[in-house]
Amino acid sequence: MHLLLYGELNILFKQIQIHNLKVFLFKMSKHSLMVLENGDYSLIVLTHPLDNKNYICQEFLNESLYLSVPPAHPLAPFKEISFSDLDGQSVLLLSHIGFWNEVCKQMIPESHLLFQDDPFVFNELTKMSALPNFKSDITMQRDSEEDNRILIPITDQEAHASYYAIYPKDKKQFYQPLLKQIKDLDWKKTKDLPKVFNNQ
Numbered sequence: 630m631h632l633l634l635y636g637e638l639n640i641l642f643k644q645i646q647i648h649n650l651k652v653f654l655f656k657m658s659k660h661s662l663m664v665l666e667n668g669d670y671s672l673i674v675l676t677h678p679l680d681n682k683n684y685i686c687q688e689f690l691n692e693s694l695y696l697s698v699p700p701a702h703p704l705a706p707f708k709e710i711s712f713s714d715l716d717g718q719s720v721l722l723l724s725h726i727g728f729w730n731e732v733c734k735q736m737i738p739e740s741h742l743l744f745q746d747d748p749f750v751f752n753e754l755t756k757m758s759a760l761p762n763f764k765s766d767i768t769m770q771r772d773s774e775e776d777n778r779i780l781i782p783i784t785d786q787e788a789h790a791s792y793y794a795i796y797p798k799d800k801k802q803f804y805q806p807l808l809k810q811i812k813d814l815d816w817k818k819t820k821d822l823p824k825v826f827n828n829q
Contacts, residue, residue, distance in 0.1 A: 661673050661675065662679070662681070662795070665684065665795065665796075665797070671796060671797065671800055672794055672795065672796040672800070672804060673794075673795050673796075674792055674793065674794055674795070675792075675793050675795060676728060676790050676791065676792060676793070677793065678793050679793065679795050681795075683797065683798065684795050684796060684797055684798065685794075685795070685796055685797075685798055685800075685801055685804075686793050686794075686795055687793065687794045687796075687804075687805070687808055688791055688792070688793050689792060689793070689794055689808040689811055689812050690791070690792040690811060690812065691789070691790065691791050691792070692765045692766060692767050692789070692790045692792070693765060693766050693782065693783070693788060693789045693790075694729065694732075694763050694764070694765055694783050694788040694789075695763065695764050695765065695766065695769065695780040695781060695782055695783065696710055696715065696761055696762075696763060696780070696781045696783060697755070697761060697762050697763065697764050697778045697779070697780055697781075698759075698761045698778065698779055698781065699759050699777055699778060699779070700777070700779055701759065702759060702761065702779075704761070704781065705779050705781075707781055708781070709781060709782045709783070709784050710781050710782075710783055710784070711783065711784050711785050712736035712737050712783065712785050712787070712788070715737055715740065715761065716736075716737040716738070716739045716740055717737075717739040717740055718737075718740055718741075718761060719740065719741040719742075719743060719760055720733070720737065720740050720741070720742055720743065720760065720761050720762060720763075721743050721745065721751065721754055721755065721758070721760040721761070721762040722742050722743065722744050722745070722762065722763065723744070723745055723746075723748065723751050724744045724745060724746045725746070728790075729763070729765075729790075730744075732787050732788070733763070735787070736785065736787055736788075743760065755778070756777065764780060767816055770816035771816050794808055
């Protein structure tokens with residue numbers, strides 16, 4: 630059985646043990662539905678709903694971005710911010726965070742985005758520098774708490790994502806229990822799983 634996934638969602642299906650489940654990690658494109666139609670994959674995940682009479686579209690997960698800054702950063706006193714408050718500043722980013730990278734490029738076009746491929750280097754730079762970076766409410770649960778960082782919610786609509794599972798109607802009995810497991814998953818218990826960007 631093949632699933633078409635991307636981002637942290639790969640972790641979900643590694644956490645849930647299913648016989649003969651084979652997970653592939655891809656970015657979404659306009660051709661995503663085609664892999665369902667030709668039978669190559671039996672489930673795909675999108676960040677927008679899909680209205681198609683042949684498939685079930687089930688929302689099963691939400692994710693929101695937060696800005697991470699040290700206490701001395703000018704934005705640290707803010708209870709919430711928008712991307713416009715950050716635009717023009719240098720920002721530290723991991724290279725493999727799926728569509729969130731595109732969101733950052735779109736919403737803070739004047740910022741200097743400092744991409745890091747190595748998560749260890751990224752974490753060390755986070756500890757040693759005043760550079761802002763991003764966390765989501767999911768990665769906040771997976772990662773250890775950082776004493777030298779303040780997390781500020783971002784109010785823009787683009788900082789909030791909903792994930793929709795798209796699958797054939799005849800697969801409903803299989804996928805509905807699976808998606809419920811995902812919805813109820815305790816992310817803190819996934820700390821020992823390898824980060825998804827290590828596998829890309």
